Amino acid sequence: MATNNDSRHLERxxxxxxxxxxxxxYAELGRLLxxxxxxxxxxxxxxxxxSGLLKRGxxxxxxTEHFLVGxxxxxxxxxxxxxxxxxxxxxMTDRNYEDYRRVDPRLFRPRADYLLKVRxxxxxxxxxxxxxxxxxxSTPTAHHGQIVVARIxxxxxxxxxxxxxxxxxxxxxxxxxxxxxxxxxxxELSIEGxxxxxxxxxxx
Amino acid sequence: MATNNDSRHLERxxxxxxxxxxxxxYAELGRLLxxxxxxxxxxxxxxxxxSGLLKRGxxxxxxTEHFLVGxxxxxxxxxxxxxxxxxxxxxMTDRNYEDYRRVDPRLFRPRADYLLKVRxxxxxxxxxxxxxxxxxxSTPTAHHGQIVVARIxxxxxxxxxxxxxxxxxxxxxxxxxxxxxxxxxxxELSIEGxxxxxxxxxxx
DNA sequence: TGACATGGCGAACGTTCGTTCGCCATGATA
DNA sequence: TATCATGGCGAACGAACGTTCGCCATGTCA
Numbered sequence: 001m002a003t004n005n006d007s008r009h010l011e012r013x014x015x016x017x018x019x020x021x022x023x024x025x026y027a028e029l030g031r032l033l034x035x036x037x038x039x040x041x042x043x044x045x046x047x048x049x050x051s052g053l054l055k056r057g058x059x060x061x062x063x064t065e066h067f068l069v070g071x072x073x074x075x076x077x078x079x080x081x082x083x084x085x086x087x088x089x090x091x092m093t094d095r096n097y098e099d100y101r102r103v104d105p106r107l108f109r110p111r112a113d114y115l116l117k118v119r120x121x122x123x124x125x126x127x128x129x130x131x132x133x134x135x136x137x138s139t140p141t142a143h144h145g146q147i148v149v150a151r152i153x154x155x156x157x158x159x160x161x162x163x164x165x166x167x168x169x170x171x172x173x174x175x176x177x178x179x180x181x182x183x184x185x186x187x188e189l190s191i192e193g194x195x196x197x198x199x200x201x202x203x204x
Numbered sequence: 205m206a207t208n209n210d211s212r213h214l215e216r217x218x219x220x221x222x223x224x225x226x227x228x229x230y231a232e233l234g235r236l237l238x239x240x241x242x243x244x245x246x247x248x249x250x251x252x253x254x255s256g257l258l259k260r261g262x263x264x265x266x267x268t269e270h271f272l273v274g275x276x277x278x279x280x281x282x283x284x285x286x287x288x289x290x291x292x293x294x295x296m297t298d299r300n301y302e303d304y305r306r307v308d309p310r311l312f313r314p315r316a317d318y319l320l321k322v323r324x325x326x327x328x329x330x331x332x333x334x335x336x337x338x339x340x341x342s343t344p345t346a347h348h349g350q351i352v353v354a355r356i357x358x359x360x361x362x363x364x365x366x367x368x369x370x371x372x373x374x375x376x377x378x379x380x381x382x383x384x385x386x387x388x389x390x391x392e393l394s395i396e397g398x399x400x401x402x403x404x405x406x407x408x
Numbered sequence: 409t410g411a412c413a414t415g416g417c418g419a420a421c422g423t424t425c426g427t428t429c430g431c432c433a434t435g436a437t438a
Numbered sequence: 439t440a441t442c443a444t445g446g447c448g449a450a451c452g453a454a455c456g457t458t459c460g461c462c463a464t465g466t467c468a
Binding site: 021022101104107127128129198199200201202 | 336
């Protein structure tokens with residue numbers, strides 16, 4: 001049962017974890033959050049354990065995946081891997097998380113928020129192949145010329161984004177594919193994120 | 205001054221770190237290495253600090269990059285990034301390490317040992333572009349059809365490897381480039397590693 | 409208004425921590 | 439052979455650890 005206070009505390013705790021790669025002791029946590037007593041820290045941690053963010057380990061509490069997602073660090077950090085997107089859901093939703101990959105989100109520019117498994121070879125000439133994991137920065141807006149993850153009526157697609165007034169062209173980078181033409185006055189188009197990089201696992 | 209014993213101990217310590225994401229206490233370390241006394245652990249750690257593998261932190265010893273390279277884990281692990289290869293040196297040498305990237309080596313298949321910055325577009329049609337970081341598994345042997353990192357007389361190159369008897373063809377995946385033909389009876393060719401995957405940071 | 413859950417506080421517990429010290433067996437070196 | 443560095447051992451130190459307990463102010467809800 002996390003309250004207003006607790007969520008601010010959680011944010012600080014995650015920042016601490018990002019910097020120190022370990023959870024603080026109860027005394028440290030008290031100093032961090034302004035508690036005067038270790039037992040206040042203890043109870044706070046108990047609440048986090050109850051909500052599944054931490055778990056009890058041999059020597060004190062340990063982070064769970066739920067906690068680690070949300071830790072922003074140049075050191076570790078877990079990126080959700082999204083394979084298939086359930087119809088009618090935004091891409092970045094627990095439901096769509098197929099797995100996690102431990103990759104530094106700052107390897108990518110802009111910072112990656114999730115990895116999307118690419119299907120098909122429509123972006124082949126941009127060096128994006130079937131099975132690649134596309135690093136995506138989650139944002140609802142895109143600029144002319146960017147590669148985007150877009151949703152057109154429940155369909156998720158990766159294309160190059162070109163806009164002229166209310167007309168958007170989603171261009172494949174492969175002559176075998178026709179550009180998709182969207183008139184924003186008639187059709188709905190939502191940008192789920194922009195290209196931030198690529199991760200290609202394994203053997204060609 | 206690491207001795208025979210110490211290097212076996214170091215291996216175990218790295219394995220512990222891979223599993224626990226933290227260094228053991230002196231008591232745990234003693235149990236791990238068969239020491240009967242904490243002070244033996246302490247002295248062992250002191251030796252590692254003296255050789256630069258660990259450093260002294262607020263609450264006990266902390267790992268340095270030198271230690272982390274060599275930790276094999278599905279969790280963290282540091283891969284050396286190799287940009288330019290100094291003439292006459294093997295690729296995987298401290299001298300050539302330009303930087304490090306925290307990426308799970310097991311994301312790649314086979315396991316990646318280092319990242320090599322790709323120059324040129326000779327492998328463009330294999331989806332390998334200029335500036336990409338090629339994940340490389342270090343091995344001196346390659347099979348027909350694999351993409352390899354090869355050295356031909358002080359030149360490092362990434363190509364597809366084809367062998368017929370003593371004749372090796374190193375084929376670019378770009379019609380603008382001619383295959384390189386190497387007769388092993390006349391010319392020296394050494395395989396520095398095989399392709400294991402790709403990391404492409406940032407904006408296209 | 410009364411009961412109760414919440415989220416603080418302070419004191420205390422036994423355990424484990426890192427660190428220091430002195431001692432000793434071994435093997436290499438002078 | 440004598441010397442000395444190495445890498446073990448065991449005991450001890452104070453400090454920090456996680457955890458438990460009882461108490462109290464506040465706000466909520468019946």
